[in-house]
Amino acid sequence: MNVQYIQSTQNKKFKEWRKLLKRRGREKAGFYLIEGPHLVEEALKDPDVVQELLLNGDQDVVFELYDDIAVYQLETDLFKELSTTENPQGMIAVCKMKSIEAPKEVKRVLLLDAVQDPGNLGTLIRTADAAGLDAVYLGDGCVDQYNEKTLRSAQGSHFHLPVIRLNLFEAIVQLKAQAIPIYGTSLTGTELSSDLRQSRFGLLVGNEANGVHPDLLDQTDFSIKIPIYGQAESLNVAVAAGILMYYLRGL
């Protein structure tokens, strides 16, 4: 393994990596950072994702790397500048954003309208993966899917199913053309009942404070809500989507 040492903040590579800490830098470069052995191992399952591996000092690499992945050892101070965890786990991978088109045929999709909390977005992607959905569609106003908190709470699930930024109005038209019923959540929706269960569905959930935008909700086939038996006003969006994805597919 050919390893290069980087000790200076003036290093050209280091300056490039640092730009990936911001959304704009990521989008301009087409790369993003993931941290920790668990995520890196997930990323390595696809030979085209990891471009470079950055190590904190003389950290060991415990798994096999593809030959074309460049490996760098960074001084701890430099590594910490790129790390976004409190206790850096010693390993950061520079990953390539893959351009993914919306799958032509889907059975079950999660549509997200303006989900703004990075942790919520990651948990939604992880839950959609667990519930066996085919894709997650991100509409306008959703937080960046490559935000470090999103990637951390997604726990690698963004490698398992397509997460695609698109126009939700257009997506709904296309899903309807495939005769896939669209369910939108609304605090004034219909309570769940077993006849709502479907082998195919699009589930639309919305912003943490405002829910699904009314114009989008107008495009859905069903407006539904989870019953609230206590005094809480609502559920966290990732919890609500988790309950509904499993419910709709027939748990």
Added chain:
Amino acid sequence: MNVQYIQSTQNKKFKEWRKLLKRRGREKAGFYLIEGPHLVEEALKDPDVVQELLLNGDQDVVFELYDDIAVYQLETDLFKELSTTENPQGMIAVCKMKSIEAPKEVKRVLLLDAVQDPGNLGTLIRTADAAGLDAVYLGDGCVDQYNEKTLRSAQGSHFHLPVIRLNLFEAIVQLKAQAIPIYGTSLTGTELSSDLRQSRFGLLVGNEANGVHPDLLDQTDFSIKIPIYGQAESLNVAVAAGILMYYLRGL
């Protein structure tokens, strides 16, 4: 309304409040802080909770206060030192911890073993409230329920149902004495089936990385798991508990 102005970090009251930012300080004093008009309004529903109200500068108080609540206006710099949000919402209440005993009779309870993420704990409390549970029991190793992130994600639900720190082994014995079946989550548990549904239950979920401790799991009546249809290894603990609380009670 009698308002006192506080301008100095040397003020005795201010020094007391600052101690409430840490768990140890909260436990010693028996008080904790909540922030923002929404939480403060929730807290005011119980006349014994809010002791003092702290305002950022000349912020208006838009709701009625009990006569015995002392109100303080703080210089913005001082207010910010007590605030734990990025955009301080101008209002912090000093609340009294209420000593709550475990209810003698319960129908549905959530038991948490070593849940360590403050946001997860808050979301679990909020979800238990929404799902109409009677109490949340916190076992050893759970993060502080008065952590600011926990209170924020609980969105006031800790005012709606008892959240009690106790020994989970003893709690399970007491629940069993009431013939309440205990369900524990485990990645090797039985998949859910409709005959598991019960009007009364104790649901036990565990630590983010390690799940429920095996010794505790041994005490449960059923070890269950949510089916994973995709490639995710597991679900977020708050999402899993949300799915199960609604499932078990018969959604």
